[in-house]
Amino acid sequence: MRFLRFVFSLALLLAVAVGVLVYIGWYEVAADKPHAQGVEWFVEQVRDRSIEARARGVQVPKLDDEAMVRDGAGHYSAMCADCHLAPGDSDTSFPDALYPRPPRLTAANDLTPAQQYWVIKHGIKLSAMPAWGATHNDRSIWNIVAFLQRLPALTPEQYRALLPAQGDTTAHQHGALETPVQEPTPGAPNAQSVPAQPDEAVPEAKPDEKPKAKPDEPEQHETRR
Numbered sequence: 001m002r003f004l005r006f007v008f009s010l011a012l013l014l015a016v017a018v019g020v021l022v023y024i025g026w027y028e029v030a031a032d033k034p035h036a037q038g039v040e041w042f043v044e045q046v047r048d049r050s051i052e053a054r055a056r057g058v059q060v061p062k063l064d065d066e067a068m069v070r071d072g073a074g075h076y077s078a079m080c081a082d083c084h085l086a087p088g089d090s091d092t093s094f095p096d097a098l099y100p101r102p103p104r105l106t107a108a109n110d111l112t113p114a115q116q117y118w119v120i121k122h123g124i125k126l127s128a129m130p131a132w133g134a135t136h137n138d139r140s141i142w143n144i145v146a147f148l149q150r151l152p153a154l155t156p157e158q159y160r161a162l163l164p165a166q167g168d169t170t171a172h173q174h175g176a177l178e179t180p181v182q183e184p185t186p187g188a189p190n191a192q193s194v195p196a197q198p199d200e201a202v203p204e205a206k207p208d209e210k211p212k213a214k215p216d217e218p219e220q221h222e223t224r225r
């Protein structure tokens with residue numbers, strides 16, 4: 001009994017100490033000061049395990065289709081290359097200023113296609129990685145994943161050859177940009193918090209909800225070269 005009381009007092013003391021440290025602003029949140037080693041390790045475990053668990057039920061379509069890769073390349077250059085860089089990019093000042101730093105996706109990436117899809121669709125909390133599922137339908141996201149499988153092997157010339165011709169407005173019309181694929185439920189912390197098979201669990205949009213992004217509507221971007 002005495003031992004239990006001791007443990008309880010210790011836990012209470014610890015909680016109060018943590019509360020005081022938070023209150024006085026002791027922890028450094030500046031992006032130009034890395035986390036303490038233990039904190040960094042912990043945050044990485046949370047991120048990696050969370051992505052692994054949630055991507056487990058995702059069904060991966062065929063990804064070696066040339067049209068998918070081309071469409072994905074256009075999206076990548078417009079939406080991703082500022083942070084994740086393109087083949088031959090030497091100016092890394094923007095990604096270098098972010099913390100966590102976005103990995104170079106021009107180098108081999110150890111996420112599986114299912115995990116890449118999940119990350120692109122849902123984003124990563126407390127990082128600069130956006131949730132593209134808010135503005136892009138699954139077809140576009142899988143096209144980007146198809147392109148990512150090809151990206152590490154591309155030379156700058158091969159990369160540029162995949163991009164839509166400048167001024168080509170038919171290649172990436174952005175019909176879905178303003179239409180969320182899924183209406184967030186008011187009050188729900190995150191509609192996608194089911195760990196297993198999250199993407200199969202998504203119900204079809206009901207008639208009174210905003211329509212889903214049409215799968216065949218192409219999306220438009222300014223292409224960054």
Ligand code: HEC
Nearest residue numbers: 079080083100101102103116119120124127128129130144
């Ligand atoms: C504003 C910057 C930014 C943009 C734009 C951005 N990302 Fe990210 N992305 C990040 C950051 C930062 C991380 C790392 C997050 C972390 O480790 O917690 C990340 C992580 C990722 C990862 C996980 C990589 C890994 O190895 O863990 C993938 C895949 C990814 N992004 C793909 C994309 C794609 C595809 C696009 C465009 C559709 C994109 N990102 C746009 C900042 C960005």
